[in-house]
Amino acid sequence: MRTFFILLTKELRSFFLSPVAWVVLAMFMAICGLSFSWSINILREKPQDQSIVQWTFVPVWFWLYYPFLFPLITMRLFAEEQKLGTLESLLTAPVRTWQVMLAKYFSAVIFYVVLWLPVLAYFGILTWILRGKVEIPQGALMGSYLILFITGLFHLALGSLASALTKNQIIAAILGFAFILLHFLIGVFVMQQAQDHQEFRPIMDYVAIKGHIESFASGLLDTRPMVYYTSGTLFILMLTHQVLEYRRWKS
Amino acid sequence: MIEVQHLTKRFVGRTAVDDVSFEVGKGEVVGFLGPNGAGKSTTMRMLTGYLPATMGTARVAGHDVFSDSIRARREIGYMPESVPLYDEMRVVEYLNFRAALKGLRGRAVKENVGRVMDLTGLKDVQRKIVASLSKGYRQRLGLADALVHRPRLLILDEPTNGLDPNQIRQVRSLIAQLSTEHTILISTHILTEVEMVCRRVIIIHRGKIRADDTPENLARSSRSAGMLTVEMKASAEEGSEALQGLAGIRRATAVPSAANGGWQQFEVKLDTGADPREEIAELTRGRGWPLRELRANQATLEDVFVEITQRD
Ligand SMILES: Nc1ncnc2c1ncn2[C@@H]1O[C@H](COP(=O)(O)OP(=O)(O)OP(=O)(O)O)[C@@H](O)[C@H]1O
């Protein structure tokens, strides 16, 4: 455990020392700010069926930045160490491969959470400004954050896997994006099928990420996606561990 | 300290280490030599638990490096060939991190990091970013990292690679100093270095061990050992005939050379253990041949190295 925290501290430090992290943070804040003020404007024009939370997380342009976020966060994790050869000094110290892997993964998770904090603040400020006048649906807000956190865990695991597969960061990013896109498209495909074929509905409730975010943003919490993403994350992390071990076997 | 048995590593399509067995006792300083691609780094990587072996076993301080890897790794200070470091960290941060990772805590981290920085001359650059260090200083940092947890065994893969002569000298004297408390396995291409710091040499070629002895014994076994060079004023035929007539001389050949005021050089191959220099001096006095050189050739480790690694 101690080793894990030593590694985690080091990873977090490297994260915040890397320029990519700051660029991602800045761009993300800008996009979220825009998206947020855009939703406010829409709601100001005329009353809508959907809440501000849904307007922030559901529209198409959420999908224009959300899938790109993860490869940018994770591409560095293992690829850089494999390129620089530092994996050799790391794994010849008395540490276990899974400690290294989890430390890296959780540093990415922490960075991801930090990324969302400003948006949490936007809603907080809005709630404060509008106190008593307009209700911000707190349930929907909690739901949105929960689903973003859980899908985030899953996507960060996919990104880590991609980064473990190559020593080239660019390839790691592209591969990670491909994994995420593939998973997303499977979900869309299942959702479309489910419209015509009832038998697809149960699967859809599990795998259709777009549907998950929409339903959680409307305040409907469902345990099935949570089970799906948590077990998926564990599976992908185990796979990542195997890949790291296997690469040593091979090379 | 190290016990290696039938260690073999196959990569796709080539065997890098082929059935290697050797032992290194506590306190020994062993030079691990071989031409490029011989399998030195691969062997070291297996010993440090980075690469799994295809076959065979290896133990460090009694711990199997494959099944009890963590405990074995605690005993080892390893400096990889490419000296991989985290470029974005400061020197002292890097060492603190490595020390903590290797199990040191609290005050012990500070003390040991201070100690190895003194030892390797890093004190002056401790606040520098690793990326800004010169090659020599990176090398020192790699060495400091290997030393920081006071391991009983040091495995150093070409620690003086790419250093200038002054720095090579410094590292060499550092290693000599370290050899009093550590067991050391060191690979290098600088053979004079090995002769100076190692009391034992293992030569590996194409994945197999070809020699394992003290540097002196190896040099003695060289083909160029047991040779004399004689230069005197005598004709080629007469001279070599007379020399060959002496006891202890197997063969004497005149070295072809341009007319040189009557001086002629001879290469003399001796019987093992013979030293007929006195007889040769007497011979020249008796025949009235002026003698201006009589030299026993010093075979070097380099001679043996070249012979062994170019044999096939
Ligand atoms: N990851 C790898 N994949 C495939 N072959 C490899 C790998 N690493 C090493 N080899 C091969 O194994 C052989 C031994 O390599 P090794 O690095 O152990 O040599 P070395 O003795 O350290 O040489 P040098 O003096 O150049 O450092 C070489 O032929 C090399 O090409």
Ligand SMILES: [Mg+2]
């Ligand atoms: Mg090597």
